[in-house]
């Protein structure tokens with residue numbers, strides 16, 4: 226099948242089969258069901274196999290997109306996944322959570338006139354197929370080098386470093402503070418968007434390659450970086466994520482039923498509070514829910530609240546629709562599930578009852594003023610526009626900041642004025658000898674693929690260091 | 696790892712001691728720090744202060760009161776069984792200083808938290824008065840250990856079945872009148888700490904309390920443990936658990952501790968029913 230005939234047929238972008246909104250809004254199962262082989266091949270046929278593909282430039286880790294798509298067309302699914310692995314070790318995750326519309330798909334040439342190739346869906350398809358039907362064969366490993374590397378944090382960036390370096394023959398141990406590995410992929414992003422089984426199977430793959438995983442180790446408390454060097458580690462990668470909740474700093478924020486998104490999602494996902502009382506961790510089940518913010522985190526919180534039985538869930542955001550930072554698919558899914566959007570609205574104070582539970586929030590209407598430093602028009606409050614919104618559960622999802630636990634307890638590690646670790650953007654090297662850092666703890670909360678990209682650069686640099694010196 | 700090596704019950708079986716194998720934590724822990732324990736796959740993460748540690752043996756000791764489902768589950772665990780997860784040491788260690796005369800006041804299970812701090816304050820050369828109390832004689836714990844950890848020990852019971860008849864705050868008032876106390880460490884139920892701080896404020900004596908808000912991660916990631924201290928929000932798991940008692944908003948803490956009252960009752964009743972059914 227060549228490009229021309231594909232174009233002539235004008236195959237439309239293949240829709241992703243999904244659970245129906247009325248059904249899925251009350252369960253925690255994954256929303257998109259995945260392509261079958263024929264659909265995937267049909268979608269793959271839409272790709273023009275561009276000679277200088279724009280899509281690849283849109284991908285932060287430069288996956289050879291036409292290359293793997295061509296292999297799908299040829300039904301060479303195993304080859305396709307191996308091809309992706311060369312650049313991206315977590316395609317089942319990225320296919321699901323990358324903001325494709327501003328990355329690979331946003332640049333796809335087809336998007337100019339028609340809808341872009343569904344690159345994310347295809348990536349997910351080959352990764353899922355490999356997990357479910359693949360041989361499970363391990364890639365070849367280089368001879369042991371005798372060098373030991375400690376990876377702190379098991380989010381996407383730490384997992385990438387561990388995977389790269391184990392293949393290069395180094396001895397790798399991951400230290401994770403939580404009782405389960407995966408970082409935000411496990412405690413933040415909900416099951417209905419990224420089944421945890423996928424993350425565990427990726428971690429299991431690394432363990433089969435020989436990576437050691439030690440959970441329940443809070444580096445900076447249980448053991449310090451310097452003690453890890455004393456124990457004989459030759460290099461350390463820090464991928465501890467952002468991990469500090471931002472609050473609104475308005476009155477009433479400590480009322481019961483007001484959560485940070487981190488707490489709300491950790492209870493729901495990692496601790497499985499949605500299965501309470503089978504699982505022991507409880508969670509406030511709001512009937513009338515307000516979520517502040519409009520990023521992926523806010524969408525995840527809102528949709529979780531809906532699944533926990535809410536009658537009404539409102540996203541409250543101080544800017545307008547165009548500025549909402551969430552992935553397009555998440556906004557679309559949230560709307561389909563009946564989440565309401567209250568835009569140009571900002572909270573002023575929470576209102577509670579005698580027992581200290583939240584009952585509402587006073588809000589202000591906003592209008593858009595001049596652009597601010599981010600280039601977005603700054604919302605300014607409309608005077609006298611206060612109004613009250615009832616709620617018995619409020620989730621604050623207005624971003625994260627740098628958790629100081631590790632940086633405060635480590636000497637010689639430079640941080641910037643906002644508390645993030647200073648690292649060379651090309652190599653991930655920090656100011657402390659033998660220590661690299663990357664992912665959200667360097668950039669602030671960004672994306673899975675950027676955290677992985679930083680991990681890849683750092684692992685190249687660590688490998689050089691272990692081979693040649695600092 | 697995390698095997699229970701020793702176990703015994705105190706205070707009529709309402710309080711349980713576990714000595715747990717956790718070499719990494721034992722090597723690092725200092726007085727005032729805590730751990731988070733999770734019994735099994737479905738369990739919740741429960742913070743408990745280390746009542747003792749033995750770096751040589753690689754063990755930590757926790758003493759907990761059975762108040763709900765998770766602690767009831769812990770009580771059922773026998774020597775040889777393992778906690779699935781133990782994380783720590785967490786929180787700031789107690790800031791220990793040689794000040795002269797100090798008073799360590801404990802109520803209920805708070806005595807277990809107080810004990811290592813009392814011992815450490817004595818070891819660095821303070822003259823330590825200890826005052827411990829319980830509702831009734833049978834519920835009193837660690838009397839011998841507190842006696843050894845202090846220079847003078849006074850015991851109180853609310854019902855007068857043992858020691859001084861009355862509250863620890865009564866005894867503390869006499870002490871504050873009589874002696875030049877430089878620091879009070881008060882650890883116990885929230886109402887006790889609240890009244891104790893009112894009292895020491897009258898005398899202008901610096902007072903440390905150890906707070907026990909509900910927690911999840913214990914690393915400053917979730918904000919669940921936030922408490923208001925001096926009008927500012929602080930995270931007890933990383934900034935505390937000890938704070939200047941005169942600045943703590945105890946009423947807010949008490950309310951937040953009741954956040955899951957209904958769920959806790961339901962989980963506990965279900966657990967006890969299932970346990971009875973075998």
Ligand SMILES: Cc1cc2nc3c(=O)[nH]c(=O)nc-3n(C[C@H](O)[C@H](O)[C@H](O)COP(=O)(O)OP(=O)(O)OC[C@H]3O[C@@H](n4cnc5c(N)ncnc54)[C@H](O)[C@@H]3O)c2cc1C
Pocket residue numbers: 322323324377378379380381382383400401402403406407408409410413414442443444445464465466467468490521522525552630631663664665666670671672673674676
């Ligand atoms: C709810 C939510 C939804 C998101 N949705 C998307 C999305 O759809 N698409 C997307 O691209 N991005 C999304 N993101 C952002 C993305 O998840 C992050 O950018 C990415 O996970 C960062 O990876 P990381 O490896 O730097 O850190 P993390 O994923 O944060 O992992 C860090 C790990 O380090 C551990 N750790 C922290 N401190 C210590 C310590 N002292 N010792 C040992 N271990 C420690 C943590 O427990 C954690 O497991 C979302 C984020 C959230 C919170």
Ligand SMILES: Cc1cc2nc3c(=O)[nH]c(=O)nc-3n(C[C@H](O)[C@H](O)[C@H](O)COP(=O)(O)OP(=O)(O)OC[C@H]3O[C@@H](n4cnc5c(N)ncnc54)[C@H](O)[C@@H]3O)c2cc1C
Pocket residue numbers: 729739740741742743744745758759760761762763764765766767804807808906907908909910911936951952953954959960963
């Ligand atoms: C830093 C710290 C140190 C502590 N040290 C000790 C100790 O040494 N000995 C001891 O007996 N108790 C200690 N506690 C309190 C202990 O954690 C709770 O009693 C325990 O979590 C109750 O769990 P449960 O399921 O049995 O009871 P539940 O039925 O869940 O709750 C009973 C009470 O425990 C509180 N609670 C529930 N879940 C949590 C949680 N995840 N974190 C904190 N409190 C919770 C509730 O507010 C409620 O008042 C400490 C708490 C903190 C924060």
Ligand code: SF4
Pocket residue numbers: 283284285286287288290313319320323325328329330344345348674
């Ligand atoms: S990794 Fe993300 S950005 Fe790159 S091709 Fe895959 S889905 Fe697109």
Ligand code: SF4
Pocket residue numbers: 271272273274275278279280281290291332333334335342344
């Ligand atoms: S830009 Fe679009 S059409 Fe061209 S190679 Fe990439 S995916 Fe295919």
Ligand code: FES
Pocket residue numbers: 909910911912913914915916917918919920921930931932933
């Ligand atoms: S328990 Fe999560 S921040 Fe303290």
